[in-house]
Amino acid sequence: MRRLWELAGVALGGLRARKVRTALIMLGPILGVAAIVSAIGINESSKGHLKAVLSDLGTDLIVANAQGSLGGFGSDPRIPEDAAARVTRLPDVESVTGTLQMADIVTLPFEEAEDFYRAFPVPVIATGLNLPETLEVLLASGRFLNDFDVSTAARVVVIGRDLADEYGYLRGEARTIQLNGIDYGVVGVLDYVLLEPSMDSAVFLTFANAEEDLGLDSRDPSRLYIRAPTNTKLVAQEVPTVISLGGPDGANTSVPTDLLDAQSQVDENLNNLTKMMGGLALIVGGVGIANVMSISVIQRSTEIGIRRALGHSRGTIAVQFLLEALVVGVLGGILGAAAGAGVVWLTAELRGYVMVLSVVGLVGWAMVSVAVAVVAGLYPSTKAARLEPLETLRLG
């Protein structure tokens, strides 16, 4: 045991005496392990985040977009209002909301901003009254549009969260905005809609108001949001038929969370690529260790000769050099794992993920670094052990 400690001391001394070179050969394992650990960590944290988002959003929301010629030639496709009612009657469907995004509406928070908002129009969406329930989104403040607004033809709107920030809207503030020059009172702010981020900067009004004030020709929506907690995929397949009733082109449906799942698959592929690159960096690091240590053996041939003359055996010399490689691997692995964990932590902080990092994985990859370093150190240490002291000491 004491012999091993002495060998470790000699190996550490050898590495300490050549700090820059030691740092350089350590870079390979550090980069390799850091790349792999961060790729896995970011992937896991991102997956965890995605799972949390999916769980928040629910995976039971279907979006049906009008498609084809139902609305007539030359106009944007629409879904007949009664078709939306038919979808509502489907088994498994909990709620349905129709929306229609309107074009060419100038929305102003105040008149002086007209030029700007003509250039950058705000989306205006005519919507059914149960949009928050169907999307499972809360109101950030105030209330959503309701039957009373419809029956009294009240000129009221709800605005998205980003638009509220843009307008400097204060919670509970009595505020009007103009839609094509007509004043509307803001009665609420819809919270962030994760599955439809475009809604965050939109204005919502009732179909009745859209007909009355903005020249909407009918209450047919162009899009339906359908909440079907059970048999979601089956409902998604049925909806186009229910809308078209066998007629030409009705609607196409999608489940937005499927897109997120697909997104996570893409991320997975990217992370596999990063892992492979990290593995490659480890192998290159190993080759670097073998290369630099081989050169080092030549440079230190006199030292090796001296140690042999002092009675150190070939085996002792080999173990000394192997321990140097081992120390490089251990330190490289630890530093690499720490750096990788740091990258994961930073990414999680920046993107708002919950950091997911496996300690077993960290230790495992550090051990891989050690193994790579030891394998890489085999050749130079054997080479060192085979040096003939008579040749390196230049006697006589």
Place this chain on the structure above:
Amino acid sequence: MSEVLLSLDGVSRVFGDEVKVHALRDVSLDIRAGDFLSIVGPSGSGKSTLLGLLGVLDLPSSGAVRIQGTDMANLGDADRSRMRGGAVGFVFQQFHLIQHLTAVGNVETALLYRGLTAGKRHRRALDALEQVGLSSRSGHIPVQLSGGEQQRVAIARAIVTDPLMVLADEPTGALDSQNASNVMEIFADLQSPERAICVVTHDLGVAARTQRRITMLDGNIVADEHQDIDEGVR
């Protein structure tokens, strides 16, 4: 007659496979406890080869090298290395100190892997440096020491294991005359009835300060004579 510490019995050393070079031819030699001997001869006479065999850094092509009766050819590398570390202390012309170690660190290197505690190694290394008058420079690295001081560190490293034989290869070759004289004085002081001191040299003045002179030529020992120490050369 004192004990034979090291013996060469009919030793030959041939280098090369296709073109053979006979560096030593049937050399026999006994080195006894208390010997203070020099090996002299021109370049190519076989001094270095003889030195390698005496120091167990090499094995003969034929014949036997024995340390206290043990044939080195019968030992594996680990045992031979252990035997070398215990029986022989080397001093080289170019000092051959390990550059990143301090003086005491260099001396301690000779005591590694012998089952000694770090404290014991350090104390013995300091004692050896004290013996060569360098205890005050124990914390200095080789570049901070003069040539003479470096050679004294090398001598301390050679004697710290209390070897049977100190083997010095041109120990004064890289030193000025004053330092050379100091080094030879240290060797003279190291003489003891239990230990042999063997100096390989070109310098006949250095050889004149030893009690026994072996002359080599073309791989053979051509003279092995005892002589009175020439104090005047000091």
